[in-house]
Amino acid sequence: MKIATFNIQNLFHRDRTLLEKPYGKCVTDWINELDELMRGNSRASNNAERIQELVFLLGFDKTFDVPYAVMRKRAGFVFLKGMDYSKEMKSCELTDWNGWIALRTTPIDPKAVQNKARAIADVNPDILLLQEIEDRASLEEFNALLLPEYDCEPFQEVTVVQGSDKRGQEMGVLLKDGYRIKSVRTHPFDIDNSLNPKKEFFQYEIETTSNQTIWLLAAHLQEETSDKEMTDAYRKIQAEQIANVYHQLFKSGHENIIIAGTLNSVSYSDSLSPLLRETDLKDVTKHKSFNVDFDEGSDADYFRLGAYRLGVNIKQKDYLLLSPNLFTNVKDCGLNRKGILPKKRPIWKVYPTMHSKKQAASEHPAVWTKINI
Structure with a gap:
């Protein structure tokens, strides 16, 4: 998988x-x-x-x-x-x-739209979690028309659960043939007992081709603002609530759990400590099989604070966190950042169709893993 x-x-x-x-x-x-x-x-x-x-x-x-x-x-x-x-x-x-x-x-530049499809096609996963999509109709059109242009078979199942953010930041889950979603649950973030929360995270129960069940917690945490103290406090509360759901699932006997998405902070941040240091979740980018094109030149031997790892010196904001049972069965993992245009240093390989920032696929890499399940 x-x-x-x-x-x-x-x-x-x-x-x-x-x-x-x-x-x-x-x-x-x-x-x-x-x-x-x-x-x-x-x-x-x-x-x-x-x-x-x-x-x-x-x-x-x-x-x-x-x-x-x-x-x-x-x-x-x-x-x-x-x-x-x-x-x-x-x-x-x-x-x-x-x-x-x-x-x-x-409107997004057509070249950028093509590079988005190219980035997904290069990874070509069985299960794909997308953050920041406009709506289901746009995602279905993208899946049916854009992906086949890059020899990527369209996903068989497309699911979008609309959140409370009104800025087109929905989440979508796409599944290849043989995988299916058995249930979906929304968990509103309870930040200040508000009846109209700004964000929520989603719990997906997914059946694999081998009739195994995995639990996917999809999250997009508070982004940075000018008020860093407030931002970090909000994000930490969000991380605590996700960790609580993870513990509940684990205590219920579920061992195949994944937490994925844009957590919007680096791994050493205290705001992510409820997930990264107070649970037994493992980050796939720390797995020995993690594979990615390294930075060019001297940056290939440098490890910038907050980066994914040695030679991959972009600030980590996106995560694939696995429960111990899944982490021990990781066969391969990596990330695709060819759709990100470097600003200055470090420099890495990008798609040849990218010549300006507006043609970039995203400012985020696609993080992936293969698991024997």
């Missing part, structure tokens, strides 16, 4: 809040301008319009969190919002058109 996890960072479209902002140098000027306008006594309409623009540019206005295109008011009366919003003035023949539409997502 070959299983892989890959944070694909969306298939065809990506939420603009997840993209790097191209106007970082302007932020200070915008903040200063907004402060001056807010302190001023003038109530001129052009000032109000400019305040609206600055509020939007600085990200204070979160209307784009609703999963629809949004038409907003600009000085005139044209305004169209989602069904969650109160009634607004509509356009009429007495007003000039002065509205605009803010699209929530941006």
Whole structure:
């Protein structure tokens, strides 16, 4: 059985809040301008319009969190919002058109989409866990149309359980013929007793071709923010809750358990200690059979703090953690990072079709392992 996890960072479209902002140098000027306008006594309409623009540019206005295109008011009366919003003035023949539409997502470069398919085809697992996909329809289209172009047989079963994150960060599990999902369970992260949690993790019961059952816990933990202390605290609570489910499964007599996904921190981080140091789970990248193309030049003999291992000097955020029974039966393992474009150093082999960052498959590698089961 070959299983892989890959944070694909969306298939065809990506939420603009997840993209790097191209106007970082302007932020200070915008903040200063907004402060001056807010302190001023003038109530001129052009000032109000400019305040609206600055509020939007600085990200204070979160209307784009609703999963629809949004038409907003600009000085005139044209305004169209989602069904969650109160009634607004509509356009009429007495007003000039002065509205605009803010699209929530941006299209991904076709070359990048092809490289995503190429990265999956090169690994070609029996069980594939994908993070950050838009929806089931996009995944089915990608599976049926893109993968065959790279001599990869489409997966027979495609499962997407929609989470509570509204930014197109769903998880999908794809299975080859002979494997099937017997059950799926959602575990909401209980961070602050909120009735509307921001994230959750998923528990899959999967039957293999040899009629064995494996338990897959798929997780995408809190990403880094400017408030590192809060971020680490949230992530540690999430890790503790996943570890609790792992212990419950193990105590129930289940020995074939996998925890996979983007944990968003390095292995020495205290926020991941509930999983990496307070359980008997094993990281496949630490297995003696771990196989990957090493960094080029002198970096091949260097082990950067937080990297996957010697000669693989990219910061580890993605994990395949195995229960002891599965780890002892690992036949082979590795990662595919040919779809990641190096920034400077270290340098490694990449796909020849990648010439810029926007053509990269992802900023994450595909981590995989083969297990005798």
